[in-house]
Amino acid sequence: MVRRVHEGHFMKRLLVLLFLSPGTSFAQSPFDGTWIINTDTAKLPEKPEMYVLAKGMFRCLTCVPKIEVKADGHDQKIAGSSYFDTESVRVVDAYTVEFIAKKAGKTMFTEIDTISPDRGTLTQALKDTTEAQPVTIETLSERVDKGPAGSHALSGSWRAYKINRSKNGATIKYRCTAEGFSAETPIGERFDAKFDGKDYPVEDDPGHTMVSVKLLNPNAVEVTSKRNGKVVGILHMSVVPSGDSLHVIFENKEGNTTTTYEMQKQP
Numbered sequence: 001m002v003r004r005v006h007e008g009h010f011m012k013r014l015l016v017l018l019f020l021s022p023g024t025s026f027a028q029s030p031f032d033g034t035w036i037i038n039t040d041t042a043k044l045p046e047k048p049e050m051y052v053l054a055k056g057m058f059r060c061l062t063c064v065p066k067i068e069v070k071a072d073g074h075d076q077k078i079a080g081s082s083y084f085d086t087e088s089v090r091v092v093d094a095y096t097v098e099f100i101a102k103k104a105g106k107t108m109f110t111e112i113d114t115i116s117p118d119r120g121t122l123t124q125a126l127k128d129t130t131e132a133q134p135v136t137i138e139t140l141s142e143r144v145d146k147g148p149a150g151s152h153a154l155s156g157s158w159r160a161y162k163i164n165r166s167k168n169g170a171t172i173k174y175r176c177t178a179e180g181f182s183a184e185t186p187i188g189e190r191f192d193a194k195f196d197g198k199d200y201p202v203e204d205d206p207g208h209t210m211v212s213v214k215l216l217n218p219n220a221v222e223v224t225s226k227r228n229g230k231v232v233g234i235l236h237m238s239v240v241p242s243g244d245s246l247h248v249i250f251e252n253k254e255g256n257t258t259t260t261y262e263m264q265k266q267p
Contacts, residue, residue: 029176030219030239035246035263037170039163045257048144048159053097054151058089064254075102082207082227083130084108095153103206115153119143122158128169130206131187135169172263181213181221199226 052059053071060067065080073090084101092098095117101109111126120143128135140162147155168186175182184190191211193200199210207227214222220238224231236249246263 030243031174031176031181031221031237031246034171034173034266036167036266037165038262038264039165039170042163042259042261044160044163044259045252045255046159047255047257048157049141050157051154052147052151053089053091053154054148058097062255071097073098075100082209091152097152097154108206113154119153122154131189131204133168133187134166135187136166137169138164176215176221181215181223193223 048062049060050062056071058067058069058071065078067078067087069076069078069087069089071089071091073088075086075088078085078087078101081101084103086102088098088100090098090100092112095115097113099109099111099113100107108130109126109128111124114123114125115121116123122141122143124139124141126137126139128137139160141158141160144157144159147153171186173184180192180194180196182190182192188204189202190204191200191202193211193213195213195215197212197214199212202209202211202225209232210226212224212226214224216222216238220236223235223237225233225235232252232254234251234253236251238247239245240247244265246265248261248263250259250261251257252259
């Protein structure tokens with residue numbers, strides 16, 4: 001849900017952590033070029049999300065930050081997120097719930113959660129409007145456990161098994177030199193960091209993420225992301241010998257989860 005944004009899944013923030021950098025040239029790096037995430041290769045976290053929607057309240061204690069608000073359709077204050085400061089929860093019907101997250105009054109994320117008639121599948125359709133060009137992400141989850149008796153169909157434990165992204169939310173351009181690593185997305189987020197251990201800003205990121213980069217070998221780079229001085233994610237990227245695929249391991253330090261996937265190099 002909207003709260004997943006802060007994890008980095010899935011959602012665009014995961015992409016924000018996948019950047020690249022500057023520099024003077026040495027032999028052309030295998031990282032150089034445009035890459036697209038192959039969502040079919042994603043191995044999502046085994047850790048389920050747990051929701052309870054009952055008696056006019058919505059709770060998600062596994063979310064980062066934790067969510068506990070009235071489900072009355074009105075904006076409720078949320079502390080602990082760099083991307084939103086209020087969230088509204090509106091029950092549309094017995095199988096549908098709408099979430100809207102805002103920051104300083106601006107809508108950042110809109111999400112519609114729909115449960116299948118057999119209550120076994122959850123579809124979360126997210127629209128990320130943090131930038132001028134919206135990004136859409138669809139997450140499919142299977143039910144792990146039921147919610148309390150009498151609660152909404154959304155209640156219970158859910159494990160994500162598939163994610164679909166709009167192309168602008170799955171594409172990144174990288175450049176690696178002897179001096180540093182940089183990345184840029186079609187929606188304008190970018191960073192340009194040197195291999196000196198220092199933190200560099202992610203431009204056009206409303207969460208004010210800082211990154212440091214490390215060259216492990218000519219085919220492998222590590223990107224560490226921080227917010228408010230705290231490590232929130234570590235991205236390990238390695239180009240396969242054929243040069244046409246990039247293996248990615250993302251460690252979400254806030255949610256204590258790991259996601260892996262492949263990126264394909266574009267002609």
